[in-house]
Amino acid sequence: MIKNVDDLSQFLIWLDKYNNQYLFSFVSLVSSLYKIKQLCYDDIFIKKASKLLFISDEELLCGEISFLVNTPDSKRLIYQWHNAKNYYPKREKHINFWVPIIVDKTKNNGTLEMAKKSHLNDYPFLEFQGPTDKSKKGNLTQNLIPDYYVKDFDIEKLECKVGSVAAILPKTVHSGSLNQSLECSYVLVFKIWANHKDWTLSSNLSQKYFEGDIGSGPDITII
Amino acid sequence: MAKINHIDVINKNGYVLIGNLLEKRLINDVLNNILPFANIFQKKQSQEIVYHLK
Numbered sequence: 001m002i003k004n005v006d007d008l009s010q011f012l013i014w015l016d017k018y019n020n021q022y023l024f025s026f027v028s029l030v031s032s033l034y035k036i037k038q039l040c041y042d043d044i045f046i047k048k049a050s051k052l053l054f055i056s057d058e059e060l061l062c063g064e065i066s067f068l069v070n071t072p073d074s075k076r077l078i079y080q081w082h083n084a085k086n087y088y089p090k091r092e093k094h095i096n097f098w099v100p101i102i103v104d105k106t107k108n109n110g111t112l113e114m115a116k117k118s119h120l121n122d123y124p125f126l127e128f129q130g131p132t133d134k135s136k137k138g139n140l141t142q143n144l145i146p147d148y149y150v151k152d153f154d155i156e157k158l159e160c161k162v163g164s165v166a167a168i169l170p171k172t173v174h175s176g177s178l179n180q181s182l183e184c185s186y187v188l189v190f191k192i193w194a195n196h197k198d199w200t201l202s203s204n205l206s207q208k209y210f211e212g213d214i215g216s217g218p219d220i221t222i223i
Numbered sequence: 224m225a226k227i228n229h230i231d232v233i234n235k236n237g238y239v240l241i242g243n244l245l246e247k248r249l250i251n252d253v254l255n256n257i258l259p260f261a262n263i264f265q266k267k268q269s270q271e272i273v274y275h276l277k
Contacts, residue, residue: 002261005254011265026264035256039249048241052233099245101253119237162250164242167229172237 005102009184016071023069031067031188040065040099040190049095049192052167063094063191063205070110070179070186078176081115081145084191085170086125090200090207090216094193096168098158102186105160110179112166112187115153118173123149145173196223 002008015023030036041062050057070077084096098112105111125143150173157177158166168174179185191205199222200207202215232239 002258002265004258008258008261011261015268022268026261029264030257030260033253033256033260035252039245039253042245042249044244048229048244052230052239101250102257114236114238116236158240160240161242163245163247164240165244166238166240167233168238169233174238 006183008102012069012184013071016074020076023071027067027069031065036065036067036188039101040097040188045097045192048167049097052095053093053192053194055093055194055196059194059196061193061195063193065188065190068187068189069184070176071184072179072182075178077140078110078178079140080142081147081150081173081175082125082143083118083123083145083171083173084168086123086143086145088170088191088206089209090198090202090213091170091193091195091205092197094170094191096170096189096191098160098166098168099188099190100160100162100164100186101188102162103183104162105158105185105187106181107157107159108179109181109183109185110177111160111185112158113175113177114156114158114166114168115150115173116156118150118153119169119171121149122171123173149173198222 002011012023012026015026046057046060046062049060053060068077084094085091088094103109123145125145127141127143130140130142153173160166193205195201199220200213200215201220202213204215207213207215229239229241
């Protein structure tokens with residue numbers, strides 16, 4: 001019986017070891033819980049994104065929500081240095097919200113590392129799929145920006161209490177980190193975006209170039 | 224304490240931490256939704272173990 005936060009953490013640590021595909025299912029299902037959606041689609045995020053992007057509420061779009069669990073001492077699902085721009089190449093204006101829930105994010109429980117002022121550049125990246133378990137089953141797509149491009153930035157490990165959030169620009173380089181505590185930590189991640197500057201009318205947020213974009217013709221205008 | 228201008232910070236650093244944005248009620252609602260769901264998931268999953276043992 002899972003009665004509290006400690007029970008939840010112990011169950012997920014066990015589940016990760018027992019069958020990490022089940023853990024993947026769990027986090028995907030939790031992303032669809034109505035209170036999760038209610039939180040992420042609350043007016044407060046729309047209003048904040050509206051202010052940061054200088055675009056009115058009515059013109060903004062809400063992306064899918066990801067619930068991410070960082071289990072102790074597990075490197076399996078940690079994203080290396082990357083930015084949103086390389087995965088969403090046709091999107092110019094969005095805020096990526098990173099929202100710790102259940103427990104505070106601290107410097108040692110698998111928080112986000114940010115490369116300060118890295119949003120001012122574009123970056124090459126290596127796209128590959130890393131195995132997500134020992135049997136090499138499951139893949140985590142990495143768009144890895146090599147260390148060479150990150151080494152000169154000032155790096156901040158975010159400390160963020162539940163109730164506080166980080167808002168991140170598309171080009172900002174960031175990475176996950178190892179959870180060195182004994183308990184799981186958790187975040188919700190989602191985007192609020194505007195398509196004004198996009199070279200597409202596609203509804204597919206991660207629409208790539210050279211992949212038969214049905215929303216892109218010679219009549220598309222940047223506004 | 225001076226109020227932080229989130230627009231200035233995000234434009235300067237590429238990101239900004241926004242303190243105390245969310246109401247306690249929203250945060251509690253999330254946990255109170257996850258725990259019962261985790262119980263259902265656990266029950267279903269433990270049933271799966273029974274199938275394996277049979």
